[in-house]
Amino acid sequence: MARLFSERFLHALEPDERDLLETARRLVREHIGPMAEAVGRQDVFAAETFRLLVDHGIIATAFPRRHGGSDARQRLRVRLTEEFARACSAAASLVTGADLSCRAIVAGATPAMADALLPALCKGEIQAAFALTEPGAGSDVRNLATVALRDGAGYRVSGSKKFITRANVADWYVVFARCRDAGQPGGPARADEPLVALLVDRPSPGLWVGEAVPKLGWYGVPIADVRLQDVAVEPGRRLGREGEGFALAQDALVRARLGHASMALGRAMGAVEIAAAYCGERSLFGKTLGAHQGAQWMLADAMTRIEAARALVDAAAQSYDRGDADAPVQASMAKMYATDLGMQVCTDALQLTGGRGYLQSFPLERFFRDAKLNQIGEGSSEVHRTVIGRDLLRRAGDAERNPCLPEGKLTTDY
C-alpha cells in the first residue's frame, strides 16, 4: 500500500539493504506495532522486542562481519531506526543503542576481547552499556570525575555514573575515566588527565548497579546508576590507548546522534500518519476536521519540515559513511533540527486529536512523552547549537569571502 511519506530514500539503498528494510517493515506491521502499547506501559527492558530485532538481523547491522554482523552503512541504519520509531521508541532505541553501547568495543577492543564479546553482543546473548555521564558531568564532559588509577599494567577505577541506559540488564560496561598514577595525590580528576575507556564486567568486585530509575518516557529501555569503588580492570580490557577515550566516545556519540535524529523523525512521521487518519474521521462544525484549513496547514507544515529533515539526516549519514571530517558537526545539525522538529510535530499532532490524543489509550500520548528525550540525550539541543555555532565561526575567518563585501577590514570607517 502507498505510504504517506516519500519513498525516495529507498533508491539509494542496495538490493540487500532494501530487503532488510522490508523485513523491518514487516516486523513493525506484524509484531512491533501491535506490541508497542504494552511495551510503552511499563519501564521494564523490552526483551521480546530485542529478541525480534536480534533474530531478524537488525541488531547485527551495528557489528563487523567477522564477528557475525552485517556492518551496515549509517545510511541504512537511519532508515531502519526511522521505521521502528514510527511505532515504538523502545525498538528504535534498541537499534541505535547497539551503536552507543558497543561501538567503542568494536573500535577499540583488543582482538582477544573483540572475539570474546562481539559475537555474543551481536547475537543478543549478552548486553553492554555506555557509561559516560556522571552526577557532575552531563553536557560538560570535561568535568568527569571517575578516576582510573594505574595499577601495574591495569587500573583500579572509582567513580559514579548516572542515567546509564540498560545498565540494569547489562553484562558489560564501557566506563570512561581519567587516568593517573597510583602514587599521585588524590583529589578530583582534572581535564588534562588522559581519558580512557575501560571494559568492566558485571561481577567485578566493587561494581554496584542500581534499580531502574523512573522516568517520563522511553519505556522498555530503562536507565540506572552505576558506581565503582576500587574496581580492578585488567590491561586487556582497555579500549584503545590512554588518551583515546574521547575519540572512542565521540565516534559512538556521532552514530548515536544520527540515531536520535532518525528516531525523532520516524516518530514524527508516525504522529502525522495518526493525526491525518483522525482528521479524516472526526467531524466538527459540519465537515471533517481535515477539511478545515487550520488542520491542513498544521499537517502541511509538519510534513514539509519532516521531508526536509529526512534529507538532512540522510546527508549526515552519507557524510559519516564517507568519513568526512565534518561528519560530527553534520550529525549535530541533523540531531538538533530533527529532534526539535520531532517534539514540535508530536505536540501539534496531539493538539489536532484533542482529548482523544491526550488519553493513554491513544498512541500520541506515548509519542509525546517519548519525543522529549531525543532533545536531551547524547547532547541537548543547546549543546549542539553551541557546537554548530562555534564551528561556523571558527571556519568563517578562512572561508571564501562574500563577493558583495569590500576589500579589507569591515569594521573600519565607511
Ligand SMILES: Cc1cc2nc3c(=O)[nH]c(=O)nc-3n(C[C@H](O)[C@H](O)[C@H](O)COP(=O)(O)OP(=O)(O)OC[C@H]3O[C@@H](n4cnc5c(N)ncnc54)[C@H](O)[C@@H]3O)c2cc1C
Ligand atoms: C533516558 C536517558 C538515557 C540516557 N542514557 C545515557 C547512557 O546510556 N549513557 C550515558 O553516558 N548517558 C546517558 N544519558 C545522559 C544524557 O546524555 C545526559 O542527560 C545529557 O547529556 C545532558 O546532561 P545532563 O542531564 O547532565 O544535563 P546538564 O548538562 O546539566 O544540562 C541541563 C540542560 O542545560 C542546558 N544546557 C546545557 N548546555 C548549555 C549551554 N551551553 N547553553 C544553554 N543551555 C545549556 C540544556 O538544555 C541541558 O539539557 C541518558 C539520559 C537520559 C535522560
